[in-house]
Amino acid sequence: MSKPHDQNERRRFLKTSAIAAGGSLLGGLVGGHAAAQQPPMQGMGPGMDSMPGMKHGGELPKPIGEPQAGPPTDVSDVYDGYSRFKPGRGNSPDSDYYLGKLMPGFRSPDAAPAPFVAPDLEKLPWKMVRGAKEFHLRPMAVEREFLPGYKMNVYGYNGSMPGPTIEVTQGDRVRIIVTNELPEATSTHWHGLDLPVQWDGASELTQNLIEPGQSFAYEFDVHEEGTFFYHSHIPMQEANGSVGFFIIHPKKPFDPPVDRDFGLIFQNFFIEPSQTIADSWRMDWNWHTINGRSGPFTTPLVCKHGERVRVRIMNFAPMQHHPIHLHGHTFWITGHEGARVPKSAWVPRNTSLIGIAQATDFEFIANNPGDWMLHCHMVHHMMNHMTRQVGPRVRDTTVDRYLANLDVHPSGDLTKEDPGFRTPGYPQKMQGMKMSDEFMQTIWNRREVQGMRAMWPMSVMGLMTTLRVLPDDLYRIVMESDEPVEKGAVFAEIVRRFGTPARYEAAPKMKGRM
Amino acid sequence: MTKLIAAALLLAAPAFAAAQQLLRLPPAALMPKGGGHEYTRPPAIPAPLNDIAGLDYPEPSIATSAYALDSLLSLAASNNPTLVQARLHISGELAKALQAGLYPNPMLSYEADQIFVKNDRVANTPGEFQGAIAQQRIVTAGKLRLSREKYQRRAHVAEHLAVTQQFRVCNDIRIHFYQALAAQATLAIRRELQKTAEDSALTSQESYNMGQARRPEVRRTNVALQRTRLDVLSAENAYQEHFRRLAALVGAPLPGGAVVGELMPECPVLTYEEALQRLIAESPELAAARAKLSVDQATVSRELVQWVPDLVVKGGAGYNFESQEAVAAAGLQIEVPLYDRNQGTVQQARSDYARQRREIDRVELELRDRLATTYQQYVTSLQHAFEYERLILPELKAAYAELLQSYKENRVDWPEVLMAQHDYFDARLTQVDNLMHARTQEVLIYGFLLHDGLRAAQGIAPPGHIDAVPKPR
Ligand SMILES: [Cu+2]
Numbered sequence: 001m002s003k004p005h006d007q008n009e010r011r012r013f014l015k016t017s018a019i020a021a022g023g024s025l026l027g028g029l030v031g032g033h034a035a036a037q038q039p040p041m042q043g044m045g046p047g048m049d050s051m052p053g054m055k056h057g058g059e060l061p062k063p064i065g066e067p068q069a070g071p072p073t074d075v076s077d078v079y080d081g082y083s084r085f086k087p088g089r090g091n092s093p094d095s096d097y098y099l100g101k102l103m104p105g106f107r108s109p110d111a112a113p114a115p116f117v118a119p120d121l122e123k124l125p126w127k128m129v130r131g132a133k134e135f136h137l138r139p140m141a142v143e144r145e146f147l148p149g150y151k152m153n154v155y156g157y158n159g160s161m162p163g164p165t166i167e168v169t170q171g172d173r174v175r176i177i178v179t180n181e182l183p184e185a186t187s188t189h190w191h192g193l194d195l196p197v198q199w200d201g202a203s204e205l206t207q208n209l210i211e212p213g214q215s216f217a218y219e220f221d222v223h224e225e226g227t228f229f230y231h232s233h234i235p236m237q238e239a240n241g242s243v244g245f246f247i248i249h250p251k252k253p254f255d256p257p258v259d260r261d262f263g264l265i266f267q268n269f270f271i272e273p274s275q276t277i278a279d280s281w282r283m284d285w286n287w288h289t290i291n292g293r294s295g296p297f298t299t300p301l302v303c304k305h306g307e308r309v310r311v312r313i314m315n316f317a318p319m320q321h322h323p324i325h326l327h328g329h330t331f332w333i334t335g336h337e338g339a340r341v342p343k344s345a346w347v348p349r350n351t352s353l354i355g356i357a358q359a360t361d362f363e364f365i366a367n368n369p370g371d372w373m374l375h376c377h378m379v380h381h382m383m384n385h386m387t388r389q390v391g392p393r394v395r396d397t398t399v400d401r402y403l404a405n406l407d408v409h410p411s412g413d414l415t416k417e418d419p420g421f422r423t424p425g426y427p428q429k430m431q432g433m434k435m436s437d438e439f440m441q442t443i444w445n446r447r448e449v450q451g452m453r454a455m456w457p458m459s460v461m462g463l464m465t466t467l468r469v470l471p472d473d474l475y476r477i478v479m480e481s482d483e484p485v486e487k488g489a490v491f492a493e494i495v496r497r498f499g500t501p502a503r504y505e506a507a508p509k510m511k512g513r514m
Numbered sequence: 515m516t517k518l519i520a521a522a523l524l525l526a527a528p529a530f531a532a533a534q535q536l537l538r539l540p541p542a543a544l545m546p547k548g549g550g551h552e553y554t555r556p557p558a559i560p561a562p563l564n565d566i567a568g569l570d571y572p573e574p575s576i577a578t579s580a581y582a583l584d585s586l587l588s589l590a591a592s593n594n595p596t597l598v599q600a601r602l603h604i605s606g607e608l609a610k611a612l613q614a615g616l617y618p619n620p621m622l623s624y625e626a627d628q629i630f631v632k633n634d635r636v637a638n639t640p641g642e643f644q645g646a647i648a649q650q651r652i653v654t655a656g657k658l659r660l661s662r663e664k665y666q667r668r669a670h671v672a673e674h675l676a677v678t679q680q681f682r683v684c685n686d687i688r689i690h691f692y693q694a695l696a697a698q699a700t701l702a703i704r705r706e707l708q709k710t711a712e713d714s715a716l717t718s719q720e721s722y723n724m725g726q727a728r729r730p731e732v733r734r735t736n737v738a739l740q741r742t743r744l745d746v747l748s749a750e751n752a753y754q755e756h757f758r759r760l761a762a763l764v765g766a767p768l769p770g771g772a773v774v775g776e777l778m779p780e781c782p783v784l785t786y787e788e789a790l791q792r793l794i795a796e797s798p799e800l801a802a803a804r805a806k807l808s809v810d811q812a813t814v815s816r817e818l819v820q821w822v823p824d825l826v827v828k829g830g831a832g833y834n835f836e837s838q839e840a841v842a843a844a845g846l847q848i849e850v851p852l853y854d855r856n857q858g859t860v861q862q863a864r865s866d867y868a869r870q871r872r873e874i875d876r877v878e879l880e881l882r883d884r885l886a887t888t889y890q891q892y893v894t895s896l897q898h899a900f901e902y903e904r905l906i907l908p909e910l911k912a913a914y915a916e917l918l919q920s921y922k923e924n925r926v927d928w929p930e931v932l933m934a935q936h937d938y939f940d941a942r943l944t945q946v947d948n949l950m951h952a953r954t955q956e957v958l959i960y961g962f963l964l965h966d967g968l969r970a971a972q973g974i975a976p977p978g979h980i981d982a983v984p985k986p987r
Binding site for chain 2: 273274385386387388389390391392393394395399400402403406407408409410411412414421424425426427430
C-alpha cells in the first residue's frame, strides 16, 4: 500500500536479477574499479599533509560505484544552456529553461505521476464503496518516536503522528468515515477544500462534535488539485499533532513531470525535560519534527543526479513560521496549498517563508550531487530541547561525575580561568552533547543515510533534514542494495568525481559524541 | 487642628532622628558605575572567610581518634564523679545501719556517798560508801535491730538512686554522643552545600559571560556562597561544642576526634502503653520511692517501740567507811513512760509513711507527665525520620538524578539541577535533625526519661527524716 514497501520490492527485484545475471553486479560496483580511480588517488600520497588547508591526513575511502557508467544517455542533458548535471542558471532568465524551470525529469510524460513520498509516514488505504473512495480515519492518542529512544505522547490518526496521507485524484468522490478513538470529542476539517458546508468539519459551526467512540462520515467531490491537509478542528488537538496530508493529484498531469514527489510536515511541540507528553498550552516550543521525527532521525530525501524533484512542505507549527532553506540548489516555487501556481508566476528561491497552516510546493533539477541540508533557518529551530550551556558542559568536567555519587557534590575549581571566558559571550557553540550508541545505531541503520560523513548527525538537528543527490550507481548502492557502505564513502566518491579530492578531509571517527 | 499636627511633628522629629542615630549602619556600598554601557567584569567569586574562621579549628594532627559509644560509656563508668557519689551514698547509709545497731557501751563510775557521816570512832568518815560502779543500759523491744533494719532499707533506697544516677549518666552520654554524631553529619552535609554554592557562583560567572545574568545576580550568588561558608563554620563550632560536652560528661579529657556510630534508631518502636508499662514497672526512680516507703514503714515500727523503757542496771563494789567493811552496790533504773510515750514522733513517722505513699503516686504521675511530652517527641521524630528515609529523601534524590540526566541530555539548565541538589542536601540536613531527635527520644524512652549526667548524685534525703540525734535510729 505504501511506497517504502514498493521500494523494497524494487530492491529485491534488482538484487535477484543481479544474481540471476551470474555476476555480482553490486559487488562489481563496490570493488571493481579501484584501478580506474588510481590517478586522483596518487595525489593523495605522502605529500598530502603539506598541502595548504590540510590539517590532518584524511584519506579517501576506497572508490565505490561505477563512475564510468555515466548519466543516462536517452535524455537530453542541456536545455538552453542549463544542464541537469551541473549547477548553473542557463542562458537567459526569460528562457523556459532558466534554472531548470521547465526542464522535464527522466520520467515519461505519459507515465502516471511520480509516487508521492512522505518519508516516515504511511498512506491511508481506501476501497471503492458505492461510487466513492472510502477512507477510515481514526483520531487517537499516539506514541511517536521523535528521536531514537524518545517516544513522545501526542495525538494523531490511525497510530501515526502526523496521520497517514490521504491521496486522491482531482474529480474523485471521497467518503471519509472518522471514528473518534480519543477520550474527548473532535471533528475533522479538510483544510483548503471548497466543499459543501456541512462537511467542512468546523466544530459546532457546521456539525456536532464527534463524541468518543462515535463515527461521522464526510462525503464530497474533490475538484481541487494540490497539497492539502486534514486536521482536528479543536485547537489544542491541532497543537498536539492532529494533522495529516491530503494530496490531490491533478486530473491532467502537471507539466513538466517530476521524478520525485516528496512531502514534509513541519511541527513544533513543547515537551518538558524527562517528559513525553506534549504540553500544547505552551507558548514556546522545544521539539521540532518533520513528519513526526526530529533531526538527525528525519529521513533524508534521496534522489538521483539530474532528476526533477518536487518537495511539498507544510507548516503545521502552532505558533511559528518557518523560513525553509535548501542548500546547493535554487528551486522554483510552483504551488501553495491553494493550487498550483501558473508558470508565469513561479519564483526562484533558496529560502521560502512558510507560515502556519501554509504549504509550499517547489521544484528543481537535482543537478548538484552531494548531501544537502534542507532546514528551517530559525536558529532555535535547528536544535531540539534547547537549554542554556552553563554548568559542567562548559567546564572541564562531565555530568557523569555528578551522577556517579548523588550524595556528594564534586568540587569545582573556583580559581580556574578558562581562557575562553576572556571572550564575552563564550561559549556559543553547543558543547558536550552526547548521543548513545543505540541512538547512533538507529540513526545509521537506515539505508537512506549510508555513506554520509561520519559526523553528519552532529549538524542535522531539530527542523532539519537532508537532500541527497546521488549519481545513479551510488543511488542504487544506497537505496537498492543491502551492501554495507563505509561511513563517508558516498560523500568521498562524490568529492572524487565532482569536487576537489586533493582537499578531501575525512571526518574524525565519531564515538557516540555529538 | 493643623497646629496640633505640626506640634506633634515637631515633637516627633528629634525623637525620630535620635532613633536613627541609634541604628548602626553597615559599611558604605561600593558604588559601581551604571552597567550596560561597555563590558564590565562580573564581581569575582569571593575568597574564603577571614582569620576568625581559623580560630577554633581543631589541630589536625590529633583529630584522628574515633570514639564509639561503648568506649565512651566505659570511660564514663570509671570517670564520671557522680557515679562515685552515688556509690558513696550507699556506703553512707550502710555505715548508719552499722552505727544504729551498735549496743550501748557500759558506764563505769566511782561513787562516794554520804561523806562526813559519823561513826563510833571518827566524827567525819570519808563516807558511808566509796566504790566503783558499773552501769549497763539494757536495750529493750529490739530497738537496735529495728534501727539497723531501717538504715539497711535506706541503703537499699540509695542503691536504687545509684541505678538512677547510672541511667542519668549513660543516657546523657548517649544523647550527647548522638548529638555529636548528628553535628558531624550536619557538618559533612554543610560542606557539600558549600560546594553547591561554589558551583552556583561559578555558574553565575558563566551566565554573566553569556549575557544571561547581570551583576546584581552575580553579587547575590557570591553572598549566598559566603553565607554557606559561614554555615560550615557554625556547623564546625557546633560539633566542637557537642564533642566538648561529651568529654565533660565522660569526666576524662578526650583528644579531638570523630565519633563513629549509627544515627538511625535501632530499638523496637514502642506504643505509648508499652512505654508507660515499662516505665511504671522498671523506673529506678519509682523503685527508689517504693523502697523509701519500706524505710518509712520501718521508721514507724522503730518509733513505736521507742517508748518501751530500757533497763539500766548497775552494780559495784566499795568500802563502807561507816561500818568499815567492804560492801556491794546495785541499782536498777527504768524510765516511767508517764508523759512521753513518743506519741509525737510516732505520729510524725506515720505521717511520713503516709506522705511517702503519696510520694509514690506523685513520682508515677510525674513520670507520666514527662512521658507524655517525651513520647510525643519520640513518635513525631520517628514518623519524620522513617518517612524521610522511606519516601522524601529517595524522591528528592530521584528528582535530582532525573534533572542531572536531563542536563546530560541537554534538556534542562544547570541552575535547575543545582536547585534540585540543594533541595536534596537540605532535606538530608533535616533528616539528620529528625534522626538526632528520634535517637534522643529513644534513649529517654528506653532509659526511663533520665538524663542530666552531671547533676550531683541524689542521696536519700527526703523531708521529715529523723536523723537529728547523735545516735541514728
Ligand atoms: Cu522554524
